[in-house]
Amino acid sequence: MQDEIANSLKGHKADYVEIRLEESKATRIIYRSNRLEEIGRTSSLGGNVRALVKGVWGFVSFNNVNKLRDKVELAINQARLVGKETSKFSQSEPVINVVTAETEKNPMTVPLALKKQLFDEYNDIILSTPKIQTSNIGYNDSQRKITFANSEGTYIEQTKIDISLRLAAIASEDGQVQQIGLSLGSQGDFSAIEGLQEQVKQMARRAIRLLSAPQAKGGEYTVVLDPVLAGVFAHEAFGHLSEADHVYENKRLQDIMVLGRKFGDKHLNIVDGAAVPGLRGSYKYDDEGILATKTYLIREGILEGRLHSRETAAKMGEKTTGNARAINYLFPPIVRMTNTYIELGTLPFEDIISDIKEGIYAKDWYGGTTSLEMFTFSAAEAYMIRNGKIAELLHPVMLSGNIFVTLGNIDAIGNDLQMNQGGGCGKREQSPLPVSNGSPHIRIRRCLVGGS
Amino acid sequence: MEDILSQAKKVAEQAEVFQISTKVTPIHFEANRLKQIQDKESTRTALRLIKGGKVGFAQASGFIESRTLVEMAVETCQFGMPAKFNFPNPKAYPKIDTFDLQIGAVTIDDMVELGEQIIATIKQHTSDILCESSITRGIASVHIINSEGGETSYNKSFFSLSFEGVLIKDEDMLFVGDSHSSCHPILDFRPIAEEVIKQLELAKRNVSISTKSMPVIFTPHGVASSLIAPLVSAFNGKLVFDRASPLKDKLGEQVFDKNFSLWDDATLPYQVASYPCDDEGVPSQRIPLVDQGVVSHFIYDLQTAALANTQSTGNGSRHGGLPTPSPSSLVIGKGDASFWDMVRDIKEGLAVELLIGAEQGNILNGDFSGNVLLGYKIENGEITGRVKDTMVAGNVYQVLKQLEAIGNDTRWVEGFLLTPCLYCSSLSVASKAG
Numbered sequence: 093m094q095d096e097i098a099n100s101l102k103g104h105k106a107d108y109v110e111i112r113l114e115e116s117k118a119t120r121i122i123y124r125s126n127r128l129e130e131i132g133r134t135s136s137l138g139g140n141v142r143a144l145v146k147g148v149w150g151f152v153s154f155n156n157v158n159k160l161r162d163k164v165e166l167a168i169n170q171a172r173l174v175g176k177e178t179s180k181f182s183q184s185e186p187v188i189n190v191v192t193a194e195t196e197k198n199p200m201t202v203p204l205a206l207k208k209q210l211f212d213e214y215n216d217i218i219l220s221t222p223k224i225q226t227s228n229i230g231y232n233d234s235q236r237k238i239t240f241a242n243s244e245g246t247y248i249e250q251t252k253i254d255i256s257l258r259l260a261a262i263a264s265e266d267g268q269v270q271q272i273g274l275s276l277g278s279q280g281d282f283s284a285i286e287g288l289q290e291q292v293k294q295m296a297r298r299a300i301r302l303l304s305a306p307q308a309k310g311g312e313y314t315v316v317l318d319p320v321l322a323g324v325f326a327h328e329a330f331g332h333l334s335e336a337d338h339v340y341e342n343k344r345l346q347d348i349m350v351l352g353r354k355f356g357d358k359h360l361n362i363v364d365g366a367a368v369p370g371l372r373g374s375y376k377y378d379d380e381g382i383l384a385t386k387t388y389l390i391r392e393g394i395l396e397g398r399l400h401s402r403e404t405a406a407k408m409g410e411k412t413t414g415n416a417r418a419i420n421y422l423f424p425p426i427v428r429m430t431n432t433y434i435e436l437g438t439l440p441f442e443d444i445i446s447d448i449k450e451g452i453y454a455k456d457w458y459g460g461t462t463s464l465e466m467f468t469f470s471a472a473e474a475y476m477i478r479n480g481k482i483a484e485l486l487h488p489v490m491l492s493g494n495i496f497v498t499l500g501n502i503d504a505i506g507n508d509l510q511m512n513q514g515g516g517c518g519k520r521e522q523s524p525l526p527v528s529n530g531s532p533h534i535r536i537r538r539c540l541v542g543g544s
Numbered sequence: 545m546e547d548i549l550s551q552a553k554k555v556a557e558q559a560e561v562f563q564i565s566t567k568v569t570p571i572h573f574e575a576n577r578l579k580q581i582q583d584k585e586s587t588r589t590a591l592r593l594i595k596g597g598k599v600g601f602a603q604a605s606g607f608i609e610s611r612t613l614v615e616m617a618v619e620t621c622q623f624g625m626p627a628k629f630n631f632p633n634p635k636a637y638p639k640i641d642t643f644d645l646q647i648g649a650v651t652i653d654d655m656v657e658l659g660e661q662i663i664a665t666i667k668q669h670t671s672d673i674l675c676e677s678s679i680t681r682g683i684a685s686v687h688i689i690n691s692e693g694g695e696t697s698y699n700k701s702f703f704s705l706s707f708e709g710v711l712i713k714d715e716d717m718l719f720v721g722d723s724h725s726s727c728h729p730i731l732d733f734r735p736i737a738e739e740v741i742k743q744l745e746l747a748k749r750n751v752s753i754s755t756k757s758m759p760v761i762f763t764p765h766g767v768a769s770s771l772i773a774p775l776v777s778a779f780n781g782k783l784v785f786d787r788a789s790p791l792k793d794k795l796g797e798q799v800f801d802k803n804f805s806l807w808d809d810a811t812l813p814y815q816v817a818s819y820p821c822d823d824e825g826v827p828s829q830r831i832p833l834v835d836q837g838v839v840s841h842f843i844y845d846l847q848t849a850a851l852a853n854t855q856s857t858g859n860g861s862r863h864g865g866l867p868t869p870s871p872s873s874l875v876i877g878k879g880d881a882s883f884w885d886m887v888r889d890i891k892e893g894l895a896v897e898l899l900i901g902a903e904q905g906n907i908l909n910g911d912f913s914g915n916v917l918l919g920y921k922i923e924n925g926e927i928t929g930r931v932k933d934t935m936v937a938g939n940v941y942q943v944l945k946q947l948e949a950i951g952n953d954t955r956w957v958e959g960f961l962l963t964p965c966l967y968c969s970s971l972s973v974a975s976k977a978g
Binding site: 155543 | 575579587601714755900901911913933
């Protein structure tokens with residue numbers, strides 16, 4: 093196959109061509125209430141060709157992996173039809189490498205019966221909690237072998253394993269429904285989702301306590317975010333804006349996102365990098381064959397870098413960062429985050445909340461989205477802070493703000509960094525992509541909270 | 545397919561093979577210029593078995609040996625849910641128009657021209673705007689066979705045109721956009737251009753709004769981005785069966801405004817969400833979900849319907865796995881007020897065009913809360929400009945229980961919702977001061 097791929101890439105009039113072939117296996121298990129509702133296995137074989145001619149991309153995806161050369165020609169011809177400009181694409185030395193998945197307990201080797209036994213146990217814990225109406229459990233694992241080759245001579249085989257688990261407890265009383273979820277994931281280690289009995293029990297109990305909790309009053313508050321939610325904040329509020337594909341052909345946004353601009357105080361450092369090992373967003377090479385790096389987006393409050401594909405790097409005259417990712421062969425790679433986090437600060441949690449007269453402590457993640465300028469994200473758990481102490485439980489809250497203002501309103505960063513491996517990121521139809529994010533506790537002044 | 549079915553029949557009591565093949569050509573404009581032309585071909589084959597009374601499932605994209613697929617499905621059977629249904633063998637299917645041969649006549653050049661025209665038109669109105677546009681042409685073929693003699697197939701053509709623009713002034717960003725899809729080719733870009741220009745006109749000036757409860761009008765895009773997700777989950781027969789839907793005991797009861805009606809309709813001709821049969825071969829229908837405020841139906845697939853002791857409504861839809869109840873096209877009934885009638889009625893209020901993050905709240909409870917990405921302030925019966933740094937929060941059941949007015953004009957949004965504007969008398973609005 094390696095020879096056929098190499099031959100298919102030779103002798104074309106294109107500025108750049110690449111081939112990606114992908115073979116994958118996956119398992120999916122879904123529980124709803126006391127029913128194991130779906131258990132299924134999937135196998136997939138497919139690939140794509142991407143060609144750059146005169147500034148325009150041709151992209152062809154297929155399940156039939158024969159006659160690769162015809163597919164290369166189709167992609168090139170499409171692009172040639174309309175290409176009028178000069179292609180810009182960053183230089184890269186050819187790489188030849190085979191990367192295998194290193195994993196402690198490969199989910200592919202765990203029998204279905206054992207997976208079911210574990211989830212049965214979690215489900216029983218949720219459903220045996222009084223006032224719990226129903227439960228949801230969704231489990232996915234996958235192993236994919238990706239072969240990547242391009243017209244510059246690069247040939248890389250990478251195997252990737254991913255696991256995700258989401259559990260939810262739904263409580264109901266007097267026509268009111270409240271739910272709490274728990275999202276976990278791992279790059280290939282099944283033991284990361286074992287032994288959660290105590291956490292699951294606590295989650296179900298919290299769902300019940302929500303039934304009697306009041307809703308926050310809408311308005312501006314001093315808000316303290318726990319490491320999970322602060323990680324989502326880093327991802328939504330700044331990570332997406334750092335993706336260079338939003339910026340590279342947008343002069344006005346380039347003026348706003350000029351390197352060296354001050355975004356926050358000196359204590360603020362935000363990093364993204366697939367080269368940070370062992371996390372769900374980690375890898376050796378991105379989907380353009382570029383070696384993964386670790387990029388400071390903000391260092392000491394100053395905008396220092398952004399995330400690039402080869403095209404955005406070339407167009408902006410900056411270095412590649414290895415952030416071009418495709419969720420699978422059906423899509424071309426686009427600029428994505430990997431592992432995004434706010435670096436460790438110095439303050440203990442008690443000091444962060446001690447001088448807050450009235451504020452909100454928001455914990456855990458439910459969802460988040462951004463428009464580049466505005467972001468929203470929702471906490472699964474929230475409490476009032478009164479006179480420096482955690483007070484009553486609230487209904488889950490939604491936080492929102494303006495990115496350019498909010499980072500400057502972070503006035504305290506904790507000494508307790510944690511990474512969250514649950515969930516996934518969505519961008520332009522490509523969702524959910526495995527990522528991780530994290531942070532220490534942070535405090536934000538004047539954050540907008542939706543409510544009654 | 546026949547080979548998979550015959551091998552599966554040897555080892556299982558019942559079996560079903562579902563196959564979908566698609567050929568899609570999307571083109572994308574970025575930063576006002578053509579950026580990418582795609583050609584995507586895919587085939588997916590799914591096998592569902594009933595063996596030992598339990599459901600097993602496996603699927604493959606691309607080539608797979610029949611034997612391997614059957615083995616994968618058999619492996620899952622021992623853990624699967626007890627099957628409460630038989631695979632269907634209906635006598636007849638409704639004739640639903642979902643294929644227009646003309647789609648094949650649209651060339652890539654035609655699509656490129658369409659994108660260039662819409663971008664040129666919008667830039668003529670607002671020269672600084674940065675435009676993205678996608679034009680997609682595609683066909684899909686669905687084929688289902690089962691061991692009970694059921695067999696059905698249909699073809700669908702689809703075409704979509706979407707436009708998104710961003711206008712940046714200093715650090716202020718304005719996002720506008722619209723899209724349209726159909727089984728017919730879309731050759732006229734003007735309706736989308738007119739909608740986008742309307743948004744640009746109404747949002748010309750930024751104005752501040754106070755934090756309090758006030759009347760709110762949801763435009764069709766506003767309805768889609770604020771109110772639909774909680775309704776979709778509440779009418780899902782599965783959530784009703786699990787007693788997680790707030791509507792679980794409300795069948796036949798007046799829960800919504802007496803002028804509010806909602807259907808699920810898979811039979812509308814040439815709509816992209818229409819089909820003659822669902823993904824498990826059950827004939828499609830038009831299902832009233834809310835009839836003049838009264839909860840009248842929920843949506844079901846075969847298994848959920850059997851558990852709930854009712855009939856499938858033809859809403860079994862596959863999202864990468866087993867069929868599960870999902871809406872086709874949702875239609876909200878018209879009222880008698882125009883958008884501008886509603887605006888004229890308001891002393892101080894808000895018109896929501898696009899809310900982001902609304903689906904992140906407790907949608908099971910009907911709660912929604914989000915940032916107003918595009919919304920207009922209403923003062924003394926007139927739109928005075930665009931609001932920013934503003935959140936709205938509410939509960940769908942409270943909003944729809946008593947509507948001040950329902951629009952007399954409906955439009956399609958996001959390819960699956962046909963809705964008028966909805967006007968509610970009071971909703972919580974929170975805005976950042978200064």
